[in-house]
Amino acid sequence: MGETSDRYEILPDPAALARRVAEWMTAAALAAKDKFRVSLSGGSTPKTLYQLLATDEFSARFPWQRVFWYWGDERFVPHDHPDSNYRMVREAMLTKAPVPPENIHPIPTDGSPLDAASRYERTLQEAYGGKILDPTRPLFDVTLLGLGADGHTASLLPGEPVLEERQRWVAAVSHGRPEARITMTYPVIDSSRRVAFLVTGREKATILRTIRAGGSAAPASRVRPVGELFWFVDQAAASEERRPD
Ligand SMILES: O=C(O)[C@H](O)[C@@H](O)[C@H](O)[C@H](O)COP(=O)(O)O
Numbered sequence: 001m002g003e004t005s006d007r008y009e010i011l012p013d014p015a016a017l018a019r020r021v022a023e024w025m026t027a028a029a030l031a032a033k034d035k036f037r038v039s040l041s042g043g044s045t046p047k048t049l050y051q052l053l054a055t056d057e058f059s060a061r062f063p064w065q066r067v068f069w070y071w072g073d074e075r076f077v078p079h080d081h082p083d084s085n086y087r088m089v090r091e092a093m094l095t096k097a098p099v100p101p102e103n104i105h106p107i108p109t110d111g112s113p114l115d116a117a118s119r120y121e122r123t124l125q126e127a128y129g130g131k132i133l134d135p136t137r138p139l140f141d142v143t144l145l146g147l148g149a150d151g152h153t154a155s156l157l158p159g160e161p162v163l164e165e166r167q168r169w170v171a172a173v174s175h176g177r178p179e180a181r182i183t184m185t186y187p188v189i190d191s192s193r194r195v196a197f198l199v200t201g202r203e204k205a206t207i208l209r210t211i212r213a214g215g216s217a218a219p220a221s222r223v224r225p226v227g228e229l230f231w232f233v234d235q236a237a238a239s240e241e242r243r244p245d
Pocket residue numbers: 041042043044045046073074085145146147148152153154155
């Protein structure tokens with residue numbers, strides 16, 4: 001891959017951000033001639049993006065047939081549960097656009113969390129065609145990530161052993177949460193041509209500023225893709241100072 005770059009764009013509001021990322025993803029998918037693998041994030045910020053991609057404006061030109069959908073993390077709940085990231089993307093986009101069912105690869109949430117993580121790891125390794133990640137041949141074309149106010153991204157939560165995981169591609173995370181989560185680990189997140197953080201809201205301003213200043217130990221600041229790193233940020237999250245309420 002080429003040199004790692006870090007691009008930072010500020011958009012006026014969440015709707016403008018979703019539109020910008022929809023354009024950006026569509027352009028990247030159209031420019032690729034082959035399979036295009038996307039790792040999706042949960043959370044509220046990307047939902048508008050998914051809804052937008054499914055509208056006629058984008059859907060008509062989006063190359064659905066050769067785009068393959070994966071999830072960066074998931075709550076260990078049934079796929080029809082309100083907290084399911086798969087369900088959110090299904091409702092926002094997958095049932096509304098001409099997505100071939102065989103292109104959809106949700107994280108399994110049956111059996112035990114450990115077993116589900118192993119199965120998803122195998123799914124990713126089959127898609128990749130190997131178990132060794134080659135930096136010149138990234139697994140994903142686009143990886144979408146969110147940022148928590150505590151600095152987490154995907155389910156790479158502060159203080160969790162999963163932050164040190166370099167062997168497993170997918171891990172179960174349980175500490176202090178009502179339900180377990182399954183998450184991709186750094187090596188597989190980093191195996192991306194493009195990683196994009198989508199960050200909106202004033203509650204993210206402090207952590208975002210800390211990360212941008214460098215030297216932060218936040219999990220999100222440890223993402224180092226083999227390809228390019230993009231930050232799509234709305235005005236509220238980019239604000240320099242937190243204004244009093
Ligand atoms: O499933 C999830 O919740 C995510 O993977 C998580 O990492 C999320 O992206 C951030 O918590 C930001 O979430 P918001 O976009 O909702 O603020």
